[in-house]
Amino acid sequence: MLSLQAATVRFGERAALDAVDLEVDDHRIVCVLGPSGSGKSTLLRAVAGLQPMDGGRVLLAGQDQAGVPVHRRGLGLMFQDHQLFPHRDVGANVAFGLRMHGTGRAETNARVRELLELVGLPGAERRAVAALSGGEQQRVALARALAPRPKLLMLDEPLGQLDRSLRERLVVELRTLFQELGTTVLAVTHDQGEAFALADRVVVMRDGRIAQEGTPLDVWQRPASAFVARFLGFDNVTPATVTGQAAATAWGKVPVPEGSPQGEADLLVRPAGVRIGAPEDGLRCTVGVRTFRGNHVTVRLLPENAPVLEAECALRDTPDEGAVVGVRFDAAETVVLAGAGKPSGA
């Protein structure tokens, strides 16, 4: 459906999009993930035609979009803060795109009713948008974007402003809805949880370039670089020298899976792979702050003369703060990251 070829956007010296290639297949949900300033919003604006490009091409269904103005691209875009029209009621907001395309009144009304039902707001046509809660606004914005049956629906931080529990519920609803409708979706977000729950494919961006692309499981299991690993929330990343099935690190010798790349590389140890034992057993650490996360606890461990380690353990095995413990590592939870030789400065 959508194809970007060497898409480039520059703001002065800085490239917000640096020769990005991206494919979004029909009926797929692709999520672009990245920290703020990584160029992900610029990507959406470039596809929509709101941001002129300095190089490269945007193709929609095989058609080059150069010179096609925004309003003729037939896309849907849900803005970060919804941007509902404040002077129109819910029904008129949803009907806007249909009116712009010259849809007849009866058909428009039927479609508005159908969409409001779809997003869980049946009969809300006459309500004022100012009176809606954040979650309701989000639903209306979605209905408005879907109403003209866009070729491609783009979502900019779709759930960014909502509170956590609502977000977790809505993300499941959205995925179910898009799968039922067969909508092609390109979403951008900085929230990895949102991206992994929503997407068929995840694209991680950094400084206007694609840092990694793959299924959510792929990216989660095998981050391509120290940047991606840290962005996903893993803090146990350290430079290492891999020899055979062991890596020499600041934390001592860490076992790595069979077939890992050899030589200098960054090493990721997932918190689940940090095993806490008796003080005389392995790397000696002092227990720091503990964070309770429902069914497990994240513990900060302070080794002598080495970077902080994060460990995950079951509630009943949690050591006391200030205790001295020993640490061993599980080879199944370590990943030798590509991009060898680069120190993990990020």
Added chain:
Amino acid sequence: MRLGLMAVPVAFFAVFFAYPVTAIVGRGLKAEGDWQFGRIGEVLSRPDILDVLWFTTWQALASTALTLLIALPGAYVFARFDFPGKQVLRAVVTVPFVLPTVVVGTAFLALLGRGGLLDELWGVRLDTTVWAILLAHVFFNYAVVVRTVGGLWSQLDPRQEEAARVLGAGRFAAFRRVTLPALAPAVAAAALMVFLFTFTSFGVVQILGGPAYSTLEVEIYRQTAQLLDLPTAAVLTLVQFAAVGGILAVHAATVRRRERALKLVDPAQTSRRPRGAGQWALLGGVLLTALLLILLPLGVLVERSFDGPGGYGFGYYEALQTVGAGGSSTFLVPPLEAVGNSLRYALVATLIALVVGGLAAAALTRRAGRLVRGFDALLMLPLGVSAVTVGFGFLITLDKPPLDLRTSWILVPLAQALVGVPFVVRTMLPVLRAVDDRLREAAAVLGASPLRAWREVDLPLVRRAVLVAAGFAFAVSLGEFGATVFIARPDNPTLPVAVARLLGRSGELNYGQAMALSTILMLVCAVSLLLLERIRTDRSGEF
């Protein structure tokens, strides 16, 4: 596209503002085709002119200080307190601002002048003293401070001050360190507007100042119309132009500072009922001031208009319907016809101001470079440039083909529109700028072409602002005096011109008719303003 939008306002200002003003300055400063800049020095070293300059400046400073002193407590009360009748009172204190200066002068004459209320009660006369001028200026500009400062004050989040209190600041320290810095730019902007209006004051000083006091604008009028001393008038026009340019430059800088991000909240959340004796006393004081300063002069004006030689009645109003009542040939037509003339002219002027100002505001919507900002400032100039000069300039420049308008009625609305345009731009610009660009983008993505997006998004959102702008332009046009007095034809006077002419004659009947006519003018202005208050929701604008 933006340049296209700017073409109409630029052309309008070039032909109806820059051309007449430069022509009249040129006529004053050129002799046999050569510029005589030496005249500037000559004029500026004359003691009488220096007196005028000195008086203009100090009375403007004093008026500004007095206005701030009296109006700032009012701004606080309107921003932070809830009390019955607040909406009505807010509208009432705004009435003076849209009143024609001639009416303000007349009202204070009725209060402080010969045979005025104070004269009757205690034998006190303040007309021809500077106090009458200062009080009238406070009356006129009270609303500028209350609206500009109070509008912002009511939207400042009180929790900011509470945060400072929790951090250990005393009540006064919290005000001084948190609220005052946030308000300072608004106070400065309001003070500069008041200074600008009082520095260029004409009608008020003309009526109340007597021969003793004369501002630059009054002196320009005297030199032009009475002494026919064009070189002196030209020099004074330039001096005023430079001063106003300076004030506007400072104003633009403070306004830009005001646009700095402040955390604003809904005014409805920040006001509450007064608590404790101190706060009730403050509220009482402000209400009393409003009563004495604003309602009393207007009340006396109305009372005088009914107080004929044979007791109260409609005698003066009836006299307005006849020619030459009172034995004088002041008018070629019944003075009451001035009402119709004024309304007609003001309507046309409003239309012109809306088109010119609306196009200018649309062009200025997007923040842009120096050129556009300069254009922004240019639009404010008519507020300060001598209206007398503009009026006289019209007469000497628009009298030959292709623009021979001297005998055309359109001349009056054109001059009035010139003063209306700044109000239209100032009212519409903040609203247009507040329209989130992404709303337009949302419309575009949904299939709206740029023109369609403007019609579907911008227009509905600014519809109220257009109405408010129209109201201001209408009120200002209705009250315009300095330029109109030159170009209104004797058989087609406007209300302010008719009032001034009646006041210029002796005799009780003329005086009473002036009061009656001023009352009518006041009612027309007040009604149009009260209508505006009903449709106006956004109070963050500058006027």
